[in-house]
Amino acid sequence: MKILIISLFKSYPPEYGGAMVAYDLARYLPGEKTLIQLAPNIGRITLENNLELISIRTNQDSRLKKAVTLFLSFKKIMTHVKKSDPQLIIFEGASWSLYYWLLYKKLKRTKRNARIVYHAHNIEYLLRKEKNSWIVSALTRWAEGKLVRNADHVTSVSQEDADSMKDLYGRSSIPLPNGVDIHRFESISDSRVKDLRQKYGLHGKIILFMGLVVYRPNEEALEFLIDDVFPAVIQKDPEVRLAAIGGDLNKKREWIINPGIIPFEEIPGFIRACDICVAPVFSGSGTRLKILEYMAAEKPVIATTKGAEGILVTDSRDIVLADSSESFAEKILWLLENPQEAKNIAQNGKSLVRKSYGWEQIVKRFMSLIKAADNE
Numbered sequence: 037m038k039i040l041i042i043s044l045f046k047s048y049p050p051e052y053g054g055a056m057v058a059y060d061l062a063r064y065l066p067g068e069k070t071l072i073q074l075a076p077n078i079g080r081i082t083l084e085n086n087l088e089l090i091s092i093r094t095n096q097d098s099r100l101k102k103a104v105t106l107f108l109s110f111k112k113i114m115t116h117v118k119k120s121d122p123q124l125i126i127f128e129g130a131s132w133s134l135y136y137w138l139l140y141k142k143l144k145r146t147k148r149n150a151r152i153v154y155h156a157h158n159i160e161y162l163l164r165k166e167k168n169s170w171i172v173s174a175l176t177r178w179a180e181g182k183l184v185r186n187a188d189h190v191t192s193v194s195q196e197d198a199d200s201m202k203d204l205y206g207r208s209s210i211p212l213p214n215g216v217d218i219h220r221f222e223s224i225s226d227s228r229v230k231d232l233r234q235k236y237g238l239h240g241k242i243i244l245f246m247g248l249v250v251y252r253p254n255e256e257a258l259e260f261l262i263d264d265v266f267p268a269v270i271q272k273d274p275e276v277r278l279a280a281i282g283g284d285l286n287k288k289r290e291w292i293i294n295p296g297i298i299p300f301e302e303i304p305g306f307i308r309a310c311d312i313c314v315a316p317v318f319s320g321s322g323t324r325l326k327i328l329e330y331m332a333a334e335k336p337v338i339a340t341t342k343g344a345e346g347i348l349v350t351d352s353r354d355i356v357l358a359d360s361s362e363s364f365a366e367k368i369l370w371l372l373e374n375p376q377e378a379k380n381i382a383q384n385g386k387s388l389v390r391k392s393y394g395w396e397q398i399v400k401r402f403m404s405l406i407k408a409a410d411n412e
Contacts, residue, residue, distance in 0.1 A: 037067035040122040040150075042113060042139070044106060044132040046075040048089055049300040052248035052282060053214075053325035054157050058128040060217050061155070063087050064399040072116055074109055090116060110139055117143065117150070124406070126153045127187070130160035130322075134179035140186065151410065154187040155212060158322030159200045166319050167252050181205045189406060193323045194346025200321065210405045213346070214323045215395040221304045221332040232305045236295050240275045241372055244310035244335075246303075246326045249283030253320040257343075260316050262287050264361035269368050276372070279310055307333040312371050312378065316364060317343035327355070328393050331385035336378040338367050348392060354384035 047058040048071070062071040063085040070088040078093040092109045095101040117125070125143065127136045140152060161180050164173040184190050184205040191212035192198040198209050233239065245261060247254035261278060262285075269276050270291055279293040281303075288294075298306060307313065313330035315337065323346035330337045331354070338356045349355040356371065358364040371378040 037124060038120060038122040039065050039067055039069040039124045039126065040117060040120055041065070041069065041071045041126045041128060042136075043071060043073040043128040044109075044135055045073070045129060046091075047071060047073045047128065048083065051297050051300070052251070054129055054131075056325055056329075057157060057214055058155075060215065060395050061126075061128075061212075061399065063217075064395040066399070066403060070116070070120060070122075072113060074106065106135060107138075110142060113139065114142065114146070117148070118146070121148070122150050124153065125150045126155050127183075128155050128157075130157045130180070133160055133176060133183050137179045137183045137186075140183060151188040151406075153189045153191065153406070154183050155191050156184070156197070156201070156209070157193060157214075158320060159197055159204070161204065162200060163253075163320045177204070189409060191402075194321075196346055197321050210402065210409065212402050213393065213398060214325045214328060215393050215398040216325075216328045216332045216389055218332055218390060218394050221307075221329070221334075224305045224308055224333075228305045229308045232302060233309045236279075236298075236306065236309075237293060238277075238279060238306075238309045240277050241273065242277050242279050242293070242310040242312075243269075243368060244279045244281070244307060244313045244330075245315070246280075246307070246313070246329070247282045249280070249285060253317050254282065256318055257316045258285065258287075260318070260361065260364075261314065262289065262292070265316070265364045265368070266291065268362070268365040272365075272369055273372065276368070279306075281306065303329070304333060307335060310335065312368060313337050314364075314368070315339040315343040316358075321345075323347055328389055331355075331382075331389045334382045334386040336371050336381045337385060338364065338371070340364075349385075349388065352381070354381060354388045356381065 041062045043058045047055045050056040050059045072090045074094040075091040076096055077091055079091045081089050083089050092112050095105040161177040164176040184207050190209045192201055192209040193213050201209050266278055277291050277293055281298050284296050285294045313335045315324050315327050324343055327337055340359050341357055351357040356367050358367045
C-alpha cells in the first residue's frame with residue numbers, strides 16, 4: 037500500500053509532542069510511505085524504516101507570510117499526490133483543521149481514489165474555546181466539523197476525545213492513541229546519560245518538565261510549577277532543581293535549568309538524567325505524549341488528573357496524581373524522600389507503556405481497523 041502523510045508543520049526532526057506523534061506514526065506505517073512536511077528548509081531524504089521525507093519551504097517571518105506560503109504549498113502538495121498516487125492520505129494534527137478542510141476539497145475535486153484519514157491529535161475546538169476569542173473558536177468548530185464529518189476516516193487519541201467528537205460533530209472515530217518508540221528509550225547507555233548530565237548541568241535533584249513553551253497548556257503548567265509549586269519545594273529542599281526543555285522561559289530563577297529546545301536525539305538521555313518527571317496540565321484535550329515518554333524512560337511521573345486523561349494509569353501504582361499546588365509539592369518531596377517507592381512507580385509505568393503504548397502494536401491495530409471500515 038502507498039501511504040502519503042501530510043503534515044502542515046515541521047515533523048522532523050520533532051521538537052514537540054505533536055511532531056513526535058506524526059513522525060513516529062509515519063515511521064511505523066507499513067508499505068511505501070512518504071511524509072510531506074512544511075518546514076523552513078526544502079529537500080528530500082530517506083529516513084529510518086524506509087520513510088521518505090519531503091520538505092516544502094514555508095516563510096516563518098510572520099503569521100501572514102506563513103499563511104500565504106501555506107496556501108501556496110497546496111499546489112506542490114497536489115503535485116506530489118498526483119505523482120505518487122497513494123491509496124491512503126493522512127492529515128496530521130488538529131491546529132490546522134481549516135487548511136486541511138480546504139486541502140481536502142482540493143483533493144476530492146481531483147476525483148482520485150485515495151481514502152483520506154484525519155488524524156486528530158485532539159479536539160481543537162475545545163482548546164480554542166478555552167483560550168481564544170469567540171470568532172476563532174467558532175471558525176475552528178466550523179472547519180473541524182467539516183473535516184470530521186467529511187473525511188473517509190477520523191481518529192481519536194482517547195475515549196474522552198471520541199465522546200467529545202461524537203457529541204460535537206455526530207461522527208464515530210477510529211481509535212489511534214499516542215504511542216512511544218520504546219526502543220529509542222531503551223537503547224540509551226549509562227555513559228550517555230552521564231555525558232548529558234555534565235553537558236546540561238543536571239546536578240542535584242532534578243525535576244523535569246518537557247513541552248513546547250509557546251503552547252498555552254504548557255505555559256500554564258510552567259506558571260503553576262514556577263509560581264505555586266517550586267517555592268514550597270525549595271523551601272523544604274534547596275537542592276531541588278526544575279529542568280524545563282521545549283523553549284526559552286521568560287521567568288528566570290536560580291533553581292531553573294532551561295536549555296531551550298534540545299536536539300531530538302538527546303531527549304531520551306535527558307529524561308533518563310532526571311529524577312522525577314511532571315505534567316501539571318489543566319487544559320486542552322488529547323493525551324500527553326510527554327507522560328508516555330517519561331514512563332518509557334522509566335521515570336516516576338507526577339501529573340494532574342487532566343494531564344493523565346486518556347492514559348490507562350492508576351494513581352500510586354504507575355503514576356502519582358496531584359491537582360493542587362500544595363499536593364504537587366508534597367508529592368515531589370515524597371518521591372524524593374522515598375526512592376524505592378519512586379522506583380516501583382517508574383517500573384510499573386514502563387511496563388504499562390511496553391504493554392499498551394508501543395507504536396508497533398498501535399499501528400497494527402489502526403491499520404486493521406481502517407481495513408475493516410473500508411470493507412463495511
